[in-house]
Amino acid sequence: MLTNKTLGRIFINLFVIPLALQASEPESADHGYGSNDEAGAYAQVNGMRMYYETYGEGEPLILIHGNGQNIAGLHYQIAHFAKTYRVVVADSRGHGKSDLNTGHLTYVQMSEDWNALMEHLRITEAHVFGWSDGGILGLMLAINHPDKVGKLAVMGANLRPDPTAIYDWTAPIMEEMSQAVDSMIAAGDESDNWPLLRQHLDLLMTQPDIPVEDLHRIKAPVLLINGDKDIIRNDHQLEMFDNIPNAHLAILPGQTHWAPVSDPDGFNALVEKFFAEPFLRPQSRVILNQSVSGG
DSSP states (O other), X not given: OOOSTTHHHHHHHHHTSOHHHHTTSOOGGGTTTTSOTTTEEEEEETTEEEEEEEESOSSEEEEEOOTTOOGGGGHHHHHHHTTTSEEEEEOOTTSTTSOOXXXXXXXXXXXXXXXXXXXXXXXXXXXXXXXXXXXXXXXXXXXXXXXXXXXXXXXXXXXXXXXTTBOTTHHHHXXXXXXXXXXXXXXXXXXXXXXXXXXXHHHHHHOOOOOGGGGGGOOSOXXXXXXXXXXXXXXXXXXXXXXXXXXXXXXXXXXXXTHHHHSHHHHHHHHHHHHHSOOOOOOHHHHHHHHHHTO
């Protein structure tokens, strides 16, 4: 069992930016993302202070980070999209500089925090990109507040935490980490914020619980993205694709759950094209029929 005092950092390495990818990443401090006094501010939403930063000008684009991450984890996306959009990026509840103010984190609560932040900033509609947990929050925004999401791009999100959605090799890793965190809490160890890590793990292990039928309520065009060797099963992405009225599906060759940092140029170009061009969903059957009929 993992019981050493570096467990918290191991958690960050595994589920935020794995060690194999960290060497190729520039220091986020070079950009100041996540700790920029000029771009940053706090909003009082849903009983807590939510820290956010704003970059660029133009049509609003919301960027939502993943589990255990913060604003800095999206530095490639901020730098790219701030050239053409008004980028709003924030630390979700219990992450980064945003308050926790709950004993039980839920995606429902966190998605409503984002909705409240949009209202605070008087954003009536925005494009949204969410990565991992951020993708789950984006889906929930589009389900529960369909008029507020223009287009939605989602990387590596799931509707539920069971083996039909997530590869089964993750379960032993999560269980070992869960037991180790619990042992740290029981021992009164203060080398890291174990109760907060416990809540982050609970998000991954017990949530979300989004009925497939809820996807039918999404009005926005959606781009579902997955690495071909992701944490989320490719057939789960196909399940979502088949149930979202206006969706595209992109399985990225040679990529993992961390495609936004392992191939930022290719990843950002894909998302940018989706946001910038009119949404079309051509049907092969229709095109073939037109060819046969001479249309």
